Amino acid sequence: MTEYDYDLFVIGAGSGGVRASRVAASHGARVAVAEEHRVGGTCVIRGCVPKKMLVYGSHFAEELRDASHYGWTIDAMHFDWASLRDTVLRDVDRLEITYTNTLDAHEVAHFHERATIAGPHAVRLASGREISAKVILIATGAVPVMPEVEGIEYAITSNEVFHLPTFPGRVLIQGAGYIAMEFAGIFNALGAHVTVVNRSDQILRGYDESLRDRLLQITMTRGIDYRFHCPIRRIEKREGEARVVHFDGHDPIEADIVLVATGRRPNVNGLGLENAGIALGFRGEIPVDGHNRTSCESIYAVGDVTDRIQLTPVAIREGHAFADTVFGGTPRVIDYGCVPNAVFSQPPLAGVGLTEAQARVNHGNIRVYSSDFRPMKNIFAERHERGLYKMVVCAESGKVLGLHMLGHEAPEILQAAAIAVKAGLTKDDFDATMALHPSMAEELVLMR
Missing domain, CATH: 3.30.390.30 (FAD/NAD-linked reductase, C-terminal dimerisation domain)
Known part of the structure; x- marks a missing residue:
C-alpha cells in the first residue's frame, strides 16, 4: 500500500491545473483535482474565451455598416443580445465537457467542491473529507478586485457580465486596463453608450504609450466617453435596473450596469496556506521558485495565483513544466522573456x-x-x-x-x-x- 491517497492533488481545474493534471497522469502519477466552480477555470468559463466570442459578435456591427461600400445591401438589421449571450454560454458548456473529458481520459479523479490545504500533504474538501497527497499543486487563479465603496453590491464584474438578462443601453466601466477596454469596445459596438471612469489619467498602463494614445483617440471618436482622475465614491440603486454613480469632484452618472474592471488578485482567501507554513508575498501572491515550488517543499503553485504574468498560456506552460519536473524526470523552467500579449479592444x-x-x-x-x-x-x-x-x-x-x-x-x-x-x-x-x-x-x- 502507498503512503498517500494520491501522488498529486491539484486545487483548481483551470488551464494550468488541468494541464498539470493530465501531464502528471501521463507520467504515471495517481492524480486528483478539485474545482469549486466549473472545470475549465476563468479563461474558459468566464474570461478570455467567452469574451473573445462577444468581441467576434460585436465586430458584425462594423462589418454590416461597411458592407454597402462593398456592394452589399442589407435590410432590417437587428441585434438580439439574448441570442448572442446564449450562443456563447452554450459553447462554454461544450468546452467544460471537453475539459472534463480530458481529465477522464487520463484517469484523473475530480471532485466538484472546494478544497483547502490541511497540511503539507493533506487537503480538506468542503464535504469534510480529508485526502492525503505526496504533492499538492495550487492552481486557483485570480479573482476580480472590488473597491470598498458604498453600494458596491450594485456593481458587477467580468464574471457576471456574460449572464446579463437584457442588453444595457448605458454602461459605466470603472478601470482602464485590458478587461475594461475590451468590454468598452464590445458594448460600444453593440450600441450601448459607454463611459469609462478611471482613477488615473491613463488607459492600458504598461503598454506602449504611442499605441495607447492612438487607441484613446479612436475609441473617443467611436463614441466612448472617458472621465479621468475620477474615483467612484458611492453607487446608488434607483427604481428598476438604473444605478446612479457618484464621484468626488464630478457630476453623477446614471447607468444600467456598473462594471468594475480594476484588476484581479490572487485567489488565496481561506485556502489554508497557514496550515503548511506558506506566507503570502507583497502583492498577496503565493511566492514560488523557478520550479514553481512554494516554501513548503511538498506544495507547488502555478498560474495567476503566483501573480507573475496573468496570462492563460503562461499558466499552461507552468503547469506542464511542473508535471515534467516533478513526475516526468525532466526538470525545466519557464522563460518569461518576450511573452506576447494582446488587448482585444476595437x-x-x-x-x-x-x-x-x-x-x-x-x-x-x-x-x-x-x-x-x-x-x-x-x-x-x-x-x-x-x-x-x-x-x-x-x-x-x-x-x-x-x-x-x-x-x-x-x-x-x-x-x-x-x-x-x-x-x-x-x-x-x-x-x-x-x-x-x-x-x-x-x-x-x-x-x-
Missing part, C-alpha cells in the same frame, strides 16, 4: 518585448521605427482610422527589443512576429524579408 492592440519607455531605461541608446498607415479595408469603407506599428531596436546591435501593433488583426499577426523577436532577430533581418502585398502585415518589413 481596434485590437498587441505587443511583445520592451516598450519604447522600457527600452530607454534598460538599454539607453535605442532606435524606434514605425509605420503609421490607413489600412486598405478602412479606405474602401471610408473610415479614417489609422493603424500604428512600432519597432524598438537596440542601436548598437540592431536587435529588435520590442514590437507593438495597433490595428485590425494585430494579435493574429503578432503571434508569428513574436517568434522573430524571441529568436533575437535584427531590424536588418526584418528588412531582408520580402513584403507580402497587399497586407497589413507587410508593414512589419517596411518600417522606417
Whole structure:
C-alpha cells in the first residue's frame, strides 16, 4: 500500500491545473483535482474565451455598416443580445465537457467542491473529507478586485457580465486596463453608450504609450466617453435596473450596469496556506521558485495565483513544466522573456518585448521605427482610422527589443512576429524579408 491517497492533488481545474493534471497522469502519477466552480477555470468559463466570442459578435456591427461600400445591401438589421449571450454560454458548456473529458481520459479523479490545504500533504474538501497527497499543486487563479465603496453590491464584474438578462443601453466601466477596454469596445459596438471612469489619467498602463494614445483617440471618436482622475465614491440603486454613480469632484452618472474592471488578485482567501507554513508575498501572491515550488517543499503553485504574468498560456506552460519536473524526470523552467500579449479592444492592440519607455531605461541608446498607415479595408469603407506599428531596436546591435501593433488583426499577426523577436532577430533581418502585398502585415518589413 502507498503512503498517500494520491501522488498529486491539484486545487483548481483551470488551464494550468488541468494541464498539470493530465501531464502528471501521463507520467504515471495517481492524480486528483478539485474545482469549486466549473472545470475549465476563468479563461474558459468566464474570461478570455467567452469574451473573445462577444468581441467576434460585436465586430458584425462594423462589418454590416461597411458592407454597402462593398456592394452589399442589407435590410432590417437587428441585434438580439439574448441570442448572442446564449450562443456563447452554450459553447462554454461544450468546452467544460471537453475539459472534463480530458481529465477522464487520463484517469484523473475530480471532485466538484472546494478544497483547502490541511497540511503539507493533506487537503480538506468542503464535504469534510480529508485526502492525503505526496504533492499538492495550487492552481486557483485570480479573482476580480472590488473597491470598498458604498453600494458596491450594485456593481458587477467580468464574471457576471456574460449572464446579463437584457442588453444595457448605458454602461459605466470603472478601470482602464485590458478587461475594461475590451468590454468598452464590445458594448460600444453593440450600441450601448459607454463611459469609462478611471482613477488615473491613463488607459492600458504598461503598454506602449504611442499605441495607447492612438487607441484613446479612436475609441473617443467611436463614441466612448472617458472621465479621468475620477474615483467612484458611492453607487446608488434607483427604481428598476438604473444605478446612479457618484464621484468626488464630478457630476453623477446614471447607468444600467456598473462594471468594475480594476484588476484581479490572487485567489488565496481561506485556502489554508497557514496550515503548511506558506506566507503570502507583497502583492498577496503565493511566492514560488523557478520550479514553481512554494516554501513548503511538498506544495507547488502555478498560474495567476503566483501573480507573475496573468496570462492563460503562461499558466499552461507552468503547469506542464511542473508535471515534467516533478513526475516526468525532466526538470525545466519557464522563460518569461518576450511573452506576447494582446488587448482585444476595437481596434485590437498587441505587443511583445520592451516598450519604447522600457527600452530607454534598460538599454539607453535605442532606435524606434514605425509605420503609421490607413489600412486598405478602412479606405474602401471610408473610415479614417489609422493603424500604428512600432519597432524598438537596440542601436548598437540592431536587435529588435520590442514590437507593438495597433490595428485590425494585430494579435493574429503578432503571434508569428513574436517568434522573430524571441529568436533575437535584427531590424536588418526584418528588412531582408520580402513584403507580402497587399497586407497589413507587410508593414512589419517596411518600417522606417
